[in-house]
Amino acid sequence: xxxxxxxxxxxxxxxxxxxxxxxxxxxxxxxxxxxxxxxxxxxxxxxxxxxxxxxxxxxxxxxxxxxxxxxxxxxxxxxxxxxxxxxxxxxxxxxxxxxxxxxxxxxxxxxxxxxxxxxxxxxxxxxxxxxxxxxxxxxxxxxxxxxxxxxxxxxxxxxxxxxxxxxxxxxxxxxxxxxxxxxxxxxxxxxxxxxxxxxxxxxxxxxxxxxxxxxxxxxxxxxxxxxxxxxxxxxxxxxxxxxxxxxxxxxxxxxxxxxxxxxxxxxxxxxxxxxxxxxxxxxxxxxxxxxxxxxxxxxxxxxxxxxxxxxxxxxxxxxxxxxxxxxxxxxxxxxxxxxxxxxxxxxxxxxxxxxxxxxxxxxxxxxxxxxxxxxxxxxxxxxxxxxxxxxxxxxxxxxxxxxxxxxxxxxxxxxxxxxxxxxxxxxxxxxxxxxxxxxxxxxxxxxxxxxxxxxxxxxxxxxxxxxxxxxxxxxxxxxxxxxxxxxxxxxxxxxxxxxxxxxxxxxxxxxxxxxxxxxxxxxxxx
Amino acid sequence: xxxxxxxxxxxxxxxxxxxxxxxxxxxxxxxxxxxxxxxxxxxxxxxxxxxxxxxxxxxxxxxxxxxxxxxxxxxxxxxxxxxxxxxxxxxxxxxxxxxxxxxxxxxxxxxxxxxxxxxxxxxxxxxxxxxxxxxxxxxxxxxxxxxxxxxxxxxxxxxxxxxxxxxxxxxxxxxxxxxx
Numbered sequence: 001x002x003x004x005x006x007x008x009x010x011x012x013x014x015x016x017x018x019x020x021x022x023x024x025x026x027x028x029x030x031x032x033x034x035x036x037x038x039x040x041x042x043x044x045x046x047x048x049x050x051x052x053x054x055x056x057x058x059x060x061x062x063x064x065x066x067x068x069x070x071x072x073x074x075x076x077x078x079x080x081x082x083x084x085x086x087x088x089x090x091x092x093x094x095x096x097x098x099x100x101x102x103x104x105x106x107x108x109x110x111x112x113x114x115x116x117x118x119x120x121x122x123x124x125x126x127x128x129x130x131x132x133x134x135x136x137x138x139x140x141x142x143x144x145x146x147x148x149x150x151x152x153x154x155x156x157x158x159x160x161x162x163x164x165x166x167x168x169x170x171x172x173x174x175x176x177x178x179x180x181x182x183x184x185x186x187x188x189x190x191x192x193x194x195x196x197x198x199x200x201x202x203x204x205x206x207x208x209x210x211x212x213x214x215x216x217x218x219x220x221x222x223x224x225x226x227x228x229x230x231x232x233x234x235x236x237x238x239x240x241x242x243x244x245x246x247x248x249x250x251x252x253x254x255x256x257x258x259x260x261x262x263x264x265x266x267x268x269x270x271x272x273x274x275x276x277x278x279x280x281x282x283x284x285x286x287x288x289x290x291x292x293x294x295x296x297x298x299x300x301x302x303x304x305x306x307x308x309x310x311x312x313x314x315x316x317x318x319x320x321x322x323x324x325x326x327x328x329x330x331x332x333x334x335x336x337x338x339x340x341x342x343x344x345x346x347x348x349x350x351x352x353x354x355x356x357x358x359x360x361x362x363x364x365x366x367x368x369x370x371x372x373x374x375x376x377x378x379x380x381x382x383x384x385x386x387x388x389x390x391x392x393x394x395x396x397x398x399x400x401x402x403x404x405x406x407x408x409x410x411x412x413x414x415x416x417x418x419x420x421x422x423x424x425x426x427x428x429x430x431x432x433x434x435x436x437x438x439x440x441x442x443x444x445x446x447x448x449x450x451x452x453x454x455x456x457x458x459x460x461x462x463x464x465x466x467x468x469x470x471x472x473x474x475x476x477x478x479x480x481x482x483x484x485x486x487x488x489x490x491x492x493x494x495x496x497x498x499x500x501x502x503x504x505x506x507x508x509x510x511x512x513x514x515x516x517x518x519x520x521x522x523x524x525x526x
Numbered sequence: 527x528x529x530x531x532x533x534x535x536x537x538x539x540x541x542x543x544x545x546x547x548x549x550x551x552x553x554x555x556x557x558x559x560x561x562x563x564x565x566x567x568x569x570x571x572x573x574x575x576x577x578x579x580x581x582x583x584x585x586x587x588x589x590x591x592x593x594x595x596x597x598x599x600x601x602x603x604x605x606x607x608x609x610x611x612x613x614x615x616x617x618x619x620x621x622x623x624x625x626x627x628x629x630x631x632x633x634x635x636x637x638x639x640x641x642x643x644x645x646x647x648x649x650x651x652x653x654x655x656x657x658x659x660x661x662x663x664x665x666x667x668x669x670x671x672x673x674x675x676x677x678x679x680x681x682x683x684x685x686x687x688x689x690x691x692x693x694x695x696x697x698x699x700x701x702x703x704x705x706x
Contacts, residue, residue, distance in 0.1 A: 127629030127670060134669050143667045151629050173634050176613035178581045178594050181631055202630045205585050206670035222664055228589025228689065272595070285530060291599035292540060298596070309589060311688065348530050522587045 003073060004037040006030070010073060015244035016255070018389055018399045018462040019071030024078075028090040028115075031064065031077050035095045038066045038073070044374035045096035046072060046462075047471045047488035048103060049208075050110035052136045054081045060112045062089050063486070065460065065471055067374065070395045074460050074473070079112055091116035098373050098493040101200075105526075109135045109208065123201040123525065126154030134209050135484075141209075158197050161187040166194065169507065173202045177511075180521035184510075191506040196499045203525035211485040216242060216316050216453055219482050223472060224311055226487045227523030232258075232265040233465030234487055235314035237472040240399075240461030241485075242316045245474060246454045252443040254318030255401045260331070260438045261310045261319070263431040266466035267338070268297050268309075270424045270431075273518050277421055278349065280512040281358035289345055293338055300334055318448030328439040335432045346425050359418035363501040363513030366415055370497070377468020378427070379494045379517055382420045384413035389464030404441075405434055417516040427466075453480025467520065468494065489523030541603040577609045577703065580618035580642065584635045584678075585628035585671065589689040590652040594622065596692045609699065615639075620647040620702060622695075623679070625655035626665040627672040639679045647702045649683045650675035651695065656684040 001010050001021070008030055010021035025031035035045070044067035051061040059078040066073045079087035086107075091114035093100035103114045104122035111133035113119075124130070128149045133139055142148045160168070166189050173181035181202040187195040211222055223238040224231045236258050243250055271294040278286020298308040304327045305313050313320050323331070349355060365375075367383040380387045387393075388409040390402040397403055410426030412419035458475045468490025477483035494517055501513050581594055597604040598611070605611075612618050615638040627635055639648070653661040657674030667673035675681050682705055685698030 125630045127632075141669055143669060148669065151632055153633055173631065174582055174638055178583075178591055178611060180583045180586070180588055180591065181634065202634070203583075203585055203628060204630055204670050205626055205628050205665060206668045209668060209670070210664060218664065221661065225587040225589065225661065225665075225688075228587040229592060231589070272592075285534065288600055289533065289537070291596070292537070292601065295596060295599045295601050308691065309592065309689070311589070344529070344533065348533065352530075520588065522585075 003034075003068060004041055006034045006037050008034050008075060013074070013244055013460060014247070015240065015459070016250060016400050017240035017244055019396065020074055020460045020462065021071065022074045022460075024076050028077065031062075031075060032090040032092070032095075034075060035064070035066070035092050038068065039095050041069070042371055043068045044371075044376070045092065045099050045102075045493075046374065046469065047473070047486065047492075048092070048099055048106060049473065049486035049488070050106040050112045050135070051475065051484045052110060053078070055137055058082075060087050060110065062106070062112060063473060064092070065473070065488075067376070067469070069393070072460065072462055072471075086111055086113045088113055088115045090114065093117035096374055098496055101496075102492060109133060111136060120157055123204045125201055126152040134206060135212070156199055158185050158199070159195070161194055163189075165189050182521050186507055186510075188507060191508070193502050193505060193507060193510070196502050198495055198499060200495065200521060201525050203522040205526070207526045208484075208486060211482050213477075214482045216451060216482070219474075219485060220315055221312060223485065223487050224314075226526065227489055227520040228309065228311075229269055230265065230465045230467060230470060230489070230520065230523065231309055231311045232261045232314055233463050233470045234472065235312070236262060237461035237463040237470045238474065238485070238487070239314055239316045240463065241459040241472045241474040242451060242461075243459070244461065245457035245459030245476060246451055248317055248449050248451050250318055251446040251449060252400070253322075253445045254447045254449075256438050256442045257319045257321075257323065257447060258314050259401050259405075260435060261305070261313060262463070262465070263435050263438070264297070264301060265310065267428055267431045267435075268294055268301075269466045269518075270428045271297065271342075273515070274345075274349075274421065274424055274428075276515050276518075277359075277417070277512065278355065280515050281355050283352065283355050286345070286349065286355075289341075293341055296334070297338065300330065304330065315448070317451040318446070320448070322447045328442065332436050332439050335436050339429065339432050342425070342428055349421070349425075356418065358512060359421055360414075360416060362417040362505060362509055363516060364414070364416045364504065365497055365501050369500055373497050374493045375468070375497055376490045376493065377465070378420055378423050379468065379490075379497055381409060381411045382423050383415040384411050386411055389462060389469055401438065405437055407434065417512060420516040455480050465490070467491065467518070487523075487526070489520050491519040491521075491524040494519050495524065537600075540600040541606060542601050577620060577699070578612045578618050579609065579620045579622050579699070580612055580615040580638065581622045581624075582615075582635055582638050583624050584631040584655075584675065585626050586624035586652060586654060590624040590655070593689045593692055593695060594624075594651070597695055602692045602696065604696065615641040616643065618642050618646070620649060620699070621679075622649050622651055622699070623655060623675045624651045625673075625675045626657075627675055627678045629670050629672060632672050632678055635678055647683075647705075648675070648679055648681050649685060649698050649702050650681045651685050651698070652690060653686050653688045656686045658684070658686045659688065661688045662686075
């Protein structure tokens with residue numbers, strides 16, 4: 001089939017994950033035209049990564065995933081490897097600005113380059129030379145202390161502003177708090193922020209390189225640790241990609257339990273964020289109360305699933321734990337208790353003038369910006385965009401078990417911190433309802449199917465996590481091990497939105513605005 | 527306002543007594559130093575009610591950070607026991623470092639270490655930061671990573687786990703203090 005009458009032929013991906021269509025662009029021009037038409041139809045760039053296929057097919061392969069109304073279009077473009085050391089492909093950052101960092105990372109790792117746009121390195125800070133690409137099959141890796149390349153501090157070409165009274169405030173990579181590392185360069189006049197430029201990549205630990213050659217179970221453990229706070233989301237997306245690739249039917253009970261874990265992850269993180277947002281507005285009561293509820297929540301995870309964050313509990317083929325009737329009763333009882341508590345706390349938040357004064361109008365983004373930057377998750381929904389992979393929309397049916405749950409998307413039109421707080425509250429209540437529904441309607445049967453790797457198969461998994469849309473693409477090799485896998489975090493797209501959100505505000509407001517997005521560094525640095 | 531105060535009153539004090547750790551239960555910390563008694567008493571005796579910690583994430587997946595955050599919830603109430611997280615390594619007695627240390631964070635970690643006044647303590651957190659267990663193996667040295675924290679700065683105590691529980695973290699912090 002075709003999308004928007006563009007000349008890329010698509011076929012639907014089988015399996016029980018979110019709807020994905022696969023297609024091959026014949027040349028760069030086709031890809032670029034398709035991207036333009038996706039943009040015109042209010043679609044999104046969902047992920048970009050590169051793959052070295054020289055051994056198998058004599059080419060490099062560029063993978064682009066686009067978010068359409070109907071689902072995801074996974075387009076590949078083969079780049080001939082002969083001749084030029086760095087094959088070029090058409091720059092997509094002129095169409096989708098957030099493609100820029102993904103393209104820069106692809107160049108650092110695989111050595112394929114867009115023919116325009118920002119050419120600064122992204123993940124490569126100085127630990128390896130420009131001409132060395134870790135994800136090429138013939139790259140020699142010498143590792144160990146004192147082996148390999150010298151780790152040189154590198155200059156980074158920040159965009160500078162000038163004029164009287166203008167100055168820069170560098171922040172990070174180590175921030176003042178228990179938080180992941182990243183660098184923020186504020187350009188300010190007085191206290192007013194004129195420009196924020198992020199430099200990330202400090203968490204880059206070569207996850208994609210570790211995935212190459214891994215067996216399926218090892219891959220699950222690695223992908224489950226791309227961003228620890230979204231471990232269930234990643235594990236599910238990875239499992240879906242593999243199950244699709246290998247033609248495995250997942251038992252319905254396993255799907256129900258996966259959704260149960262995913263919603264529990266969503267509630268846990270939203271509770272933590274709601275508390276931290278109160279705290280960053282000097283309302284310590286909020287932090288104390290919400291962190292206590294979160295702790296109760298995590299303790300039940302530990303009791304029922306054996307892990308406070310349910311790491312390694314979603315596995316290829318199903319889930320690693322089953323819950324009995326007594327356990328499900330505990331889950332439902334806890335949902336009722338948390339529901340009551342959060343309702344009371346929401347009333348307190350809503351009626352607290354000092355808190356609302358900080359939240360309202362702070363860090364605003366618009367729906368236009370959210371579309372332009374291909375945002376997903378809370379960051380998109382806080383601008384009024386109804387985009388949630390768990391919800392039905394025109395032409396889109398969510399994957400099981402969400403297709404039968406009737407998830408109501410939480411949105412707010414204001415686009416500010418207050419809107420992101422409101423969306424989080426609404427999503428907590430909706431997730432609590434979903435958890436109770438899942439417990440009541442959990443099908444009987446097995447919780448795990450055998451996954452026999454199919455050589456050279458490929459698949460894409462998409463899961464709506466608490467932060468936004470997580471995508472995992474997997475390509476297996478001739479022996480059924482991972483040839484290339486790419487986990488994609490929604491933070492890739494949302495980080496640039498933060499650069500916009502701070503523009504109308506002052507430096508001391510940054511922590512609160514930043515917290516209202518609560519993005520993953522590790523997820524986007526890989 | 528009244529509903530807020532009412533809620534504080536109804537919630538009450540949730541802080542739990544700290545667990546008594548039996549000898550041999552945590553060999554990696556005890557190392558022949560005898561029984562670790564109630565953490566609270568030790569903290570009072572050794573620290574005079576004050577220990578300041580600078581947390582440095584040198585490359586974790588943020589799982590360890592979630593549990594370090596949990597240390598300050600009402601149940602564990604770390605700050606209420608005299609242990610406080612501070613913003614600058616210059617104000618810190620201890621560095622709590624999660625890993626694996628990435629190449630891109632190696633220099634920043636070294637600088638933070640140098641900025642911490644002597645006598646300083648370093649606690650490596652998590653299987654990646656300690657280089658132990660299956661997960662530690664998965665995140666060992668590669669082109670982008672220096673491996674466990676001890677490959678970059680001297681480590682006093684290791685707290686393994688993926689992620690380690692808040693209780694394990696508290697035990698690790700105390701074990702480091704006891705070593706001095």
